[in-house]
Amino acid sequence: MTSSLHESRILRALAFTDGSFALIGVLVALHAHSLAIWLDALFSLLCALMIAFESSLVSRLGEPDSRQRPNGLAACEPLLVTLKGLVLMLICLLTAGKSVHSIWQGGHSTQELPLIAYGVFGMLLCGSLSWWLGGMARRLRSPILATEQHYFRFDALISLGVTLAFVISSLLQQSAWSWLAAYIDPMLSLVMVLITLPVALKVSRQGLWELLQLPADQHWQGEIERQILATLDAKERACIEPRLIKQGRRLRIQLHANPRNASWDSQQVTRLCQKVRQATEHCAPHLSVEWVISSP
Structure with a gap:
């Protein structure tokens, strides 16, 4: 949940x-x-x-x-x-x-x-x-x-x-x-x-x-986006679109996966979310990472 x-x-x-x-x-x-x-x-x-x-x-x-x-x-x-x-x-x-x-x-x-x-x-x-x-x-x-x-x-x-x-x-x-x-x-x-x-x-x-x-600082958001893209390999970048969603006092990182390109099990999703969270920890501590399946 x-x-x-x-x-x-x-x-x-x-x-x-x-x-x-x-x-x-x-x-x-x-x-x-x-x-x-x-x-x-x-x-x-x-x-x-x-x-x-x-x-x-x-x-x-x-x-x-x-x-x-x-x-x-x-x-x-x-x-x-x-x-x-x-x-x-x-x-x-x-x-x-x-x-x-x-x-x-x-x-x-x-x-x-x-x-x-x-x-x-x-x-x-x-x-x-x-x-x-x-x-x-x-x-x-x-x-x-x-x-x-x-x-x-x-x-x-x-x-x-x-x-x-x-x-x-x-x-x-x-x-x-x-x-x-x-x-x-x-x-x-x-x-x-x-x-x-x-x-x-x-x-x-x-x-x-x-x-x-509003909106949040664009330079800071750009730095987070660069950190996320740097931590993804070529295969992951091909089928995942990272997004930053502004929510009042906070940002949420959402990883939108296209089900047509690849299938993901729960362990892969957990590892990927942890990898993204660790990559952004120094510039955005406590930022949540969510996995979203995009509509086909």
């Missing part, structure tokens, strides 16, 4: 998991009257929607006909990243406005127990997914999964902050400073905005910069 199929299946599972977590967050926010949980739930929902788009995009990026439109599909990933950052900035600004208004009005009461339970659940879920995604990203050499690992780690840290804040709020309600408990939720929302807004700005800037940088 190719890495793009692995990525697509993992992303679909992540979209379902994150979407379910966001739905739980919305229900908890409605029940407990928490602005902070609203922000966390909307962040998770936004991530789930973008992951769902990425899951369909990953499988299409591997299509052979992307050679005729090398930057059309590749532009989708940075465009989605840019939109994700812009929408997240809008959510942060709206949450900041509501939080400031709540503080001005003297705060508001919340129900701490469901909020603490939600924070603990989110911390365990997102922390576990972040750890698992780190291993899968290294194994599949996937920058997409590495990016999602960053978001789930970030969400786990937010859930940790939510848990600690509402534990403090619960303790305050049983003390002489119980009036301070009403300010915990809007203050926590502002802190989360201050943490999330720089991330949203960074994501938007990176996505826009990547769009401006």
Whole structure:
């Protein structure tokens, strides 16, 4: 199974998991009257929607006909990243406005127990997914999964902050400073905005910069192509066409074999892919090599 199929299946599972977590967050926010949980739930929902788009995009990026439109599909990933950052900035600004208004009005009461339970659940879920995604990203050499690992780690840290804040709020309600408990939720929302807004700005800037940088550096691509051709013998060059496919943050090497010219068994294909990967390792480390049977 190719890495793009692995990525697509993992992303679909992540979209379902994150979407379910966001739905739980919305229900908890409605029940407990928490602005902070609203922000966390909307962040998770936004991530789930973008992951769902990425899951369909990953499988299409591997299509052979992307050679005729090398930057059309590749532009989708940075465009989605840019939109994700812009929408997240809008959510942060709206949450900041509501939080400031709540503080001005003297705060508001919340129900701490469901909020603490939600924070603990989110911390365990997102922390576990972040750890698992780190291993899968290294194994599949996937920058997409590495990016999602960053978001789930970030969400786990937010859930940790939510848990600690509402534990403090619960303790305050049983003390002489119980009036301070009403300010915990809007203050926590502002802190989360201050943490999330720089991330949203960074994501938007990176996505826009990547769009401006398409296509990849032609000299670098030419060097990779020369290394691939140099490592193939005359027979291999006669029946294999190497292609570089631009996919957002990365390139993929595809070896297109014409079935009319030669037949290849799995061991020959594996040896050839390894030989090409070793030949390009010094100028393009971690670049994946895929075998594609061209249509007769």
